[in-house]
Amino acid sequence: MRTVYICFVIVLLLISRTALSQEIVLGLSKNEVGITAFFDGSEILVFGAIKPNKAIETNVPVDVIVTIASPRQPVTAWRKEKKFGIWVNVDAVEIDLAPNFYAVATTAPFNQVVNAVSDLRHSISVERMIRSVGAPMEVDEPNEFSKAIIRIRQDQGLYQTLPGAVILKENMLFSTAVTLPSNLLEGEYVARIFLTKEGDVISYHETTIDVRKVGVGRWLYNLAHTHPAFYGLLSLAVAIFAGWLAAMAFRAVRS
Known part of the structure; x- marks a missing residue:
């Protein structure tokens, strides 16, 4: 499957060689993720190519x-x-x-592929993606709260730092796989690709991934938000019915 994606990228690269203003050709294995009642996670393959350009045709290697x-x-x-x-x-x-x-996946350890200035400008690292402007004056060490959020979500698999997970071949073709956990929230996710050289970002591209509830999960979600009273009564009825079934099963076992 990955070979097919790489071949597709090469075709795009050959078609668009004359458009030197764009240096990254990007593709995703899927642009939509459906969260069902039995959703247990998913994997997205991000692949692409770096088009030949004088800005990167040097002896200095690039990173992705x-x-x-x-x-x-x-x-x-x-x-x-x-x-x-x-x-x-x-x-x-x-x-x-x-x-x-x-x-965030990189071709090498994070500190080797991007410098602090580029990280601050583009909010690439996990720490830079979290914005905490002010905190109550009486709170000691407010930065520890942001660190706690990062630590908890890392333990839950929601924050991932993947050094060396991006495979770059011949300074042109790249690919990586990102695992999406089962406890995702729906929304429009943003996939960004940065091309760096000596720590500086020299090219950037982004696209979106639509993550939505589907099937019964979507129906229940809409019901809870559009008709909360009916949703509450339905939940109560299901709970009563489940309790009645459990009681009947217990009686059958005892008899």
Whole structure:
């Protein structure tokens, strides 16, 4: 399957050699991801080619960075302390913008493929993708809240740093695979590809991936948001019916 994708990229490359303003030809194995009731994750193959250009036809090798991000949204981070034997929330910081899912794959260790200035300008690293402008004055070490969000979502497989996961052949063809976990939120995800040389971003391209609930999951989601009262009654009826079935099964086993 990957051979087919690479051949497709080569055809695109030959067709568009005259358009030197664009240096990256990009393709995805899928532009849509459907979240069903039994969705257990998915994998997206990102592949492409670097078109010959005087800016990159030098003895200095180029590197490729691939990122996939969900829409960013606010999130509240809490700090817990143990008081009287009970863990309670004591401090909170509102993170202005943070993606629920973010993956960054590179051809080499991150610090070797992009410098701090380019990272700041393009928000490539996980830390730069999280925006936290202000925090309450009484909160100590507010940066620790952002680090906690990163740590928790890394443990959940939602934040992924994949050094060396991008395969670059002959300084022209590249490919990588990004695994999407089962606990995705729907929305328009953005796939970005950066071409770097000596740590500087010299070319950039992006496309979108539509992640949506489908089937029964979509029907239940729409029902909960458009008719919440009916959804609540339906949930109650299902719970009562399930309890009745469990009771009948228990009686049958005992008898």
